[in-house]
Amino acid sequence: KAGVTQTPRYLxxxxxxxxxxxxSPISGHRSVSWYQQTPGQGLQFLFEYxxxxxxxxxxxxxxxxxxxxxxxxxxMNVSTxxxxxxxxxxxxxxxxxxxxxxxxxxxGTRLTVV
Amino acid sequence: SQKIEQNSEALNIQxxxxxxxxxNYTNYSPAYLQWYRQDPGRGPVFLLLIRENxxxxxxxxxxxxxxxxxxxxxxxxxxxxPADSATYLCALDSGGGATNKLIFxxxxxxxxxx
Numbered sequence: 665k666a667g668v669t670q671t672p673r674y675l676x677x678x679x680x681x682x683x684x685x686x687x688s689p690i691s692g693h694r695s696v697s698w699y700q701q702t703p704g705q706g707l708q709f710l711f712e713y714x715x716x717x718x719x720x721x722x723x724x725x726x727x728x729x730x731x732x733x734x735x736x737x738x739x740m741n742v743s744t745x746x747x748x749x750x751x752x753x754x755x756x757x758x759x760x761x762x763x764x765x766x767x768x769x770x771x772g773t774r775l776t777v778v
Numbered sequence: 779s780q781k782i783e784q785n786s787e788a789l790n791i792q793x794x795x796x797x798x799x800x801x802n803y804t805n806y807s808p809a810y811l812q813w814y815r816q817d818p819g820r821g822p823v824f825l826l827l828i829r830e831n832x833x834x835x836x837x838x839x840x841x842x843x844x845x846x847x848x849x850x851x852x853x854x855x856x857x858x859x860p861a862d863s864a865t866y867l868c869a870l871d872s873g874g875g876a877t878n879k880l881i882f883x884x885x886x887x888x889x890x891x892x
Binding site: 668695697699706707708709712720722754756758765766767768769770771772 | 812814819820821822823824827867869878879880881882883884885
């Protein structure tokens with residue numbers, strides 16, 4: 665079956681702009697989590713959605729937001745971009761989430777803020 | 779404060795030897811711990827999961843141990859091959875086992891020399 669699909673793969677934005685990233689989970693998976701990966705901070709949890717509800721949130725400012733649709737597809741949005749938002753944004757899907765279900769990651773979206 | 783540390787940033791070993799990677803954590807009580815492999819430019823790939831009530835888990839050439847008293851997990855690759863060269867990440871559950879909020883270590887870059 666198809667894996668987790670993230671679009672776009674690469675993005676270049678200017679400071680102050682906003683950006684929307686998309687994630688299509690594996691068919692049947694209901695939990696979608698988002699992570700930010702940078703060389704300095706590693707992989708950091710942004711938020712998790714399950715059945716269209718945000719179930720968990722990491723320690724990121726309110727400029728980072730997300731949502732999940734009824735078909736489990738998810739989007740994350742970053743408003744008022746800053747240079748420090750340049751990172752690889754990864755989406756992971758799981759069958760139900762919790763109880764140690766494995767997470768399947770997409771290839772990521774490489775965001776560069778100039 | 780809560781911390782997850784992977785003891786080595788980089789580990790170089792000879793082909794055929796056993797690679798041992800360490801993951802230590804403080805101020806967490808994870809219900810489970812996972813290990814992932816990440817290749818450059820790609821998302822992490824799930825390898826193994828071990829629960830708090832398990833001491834050891836094996837899968838082919840991989841072995842994971844979990845000591846909740848020492849707050850440590852060891853990840854072993856036996857008979858290592860150059861194809862095993864990658865960054866290995868440990869991740870623990872910080873959602874009490876009920877959600878998919880994974881906290882990742884900074885990773886260990888393993889290089890297996892032929």
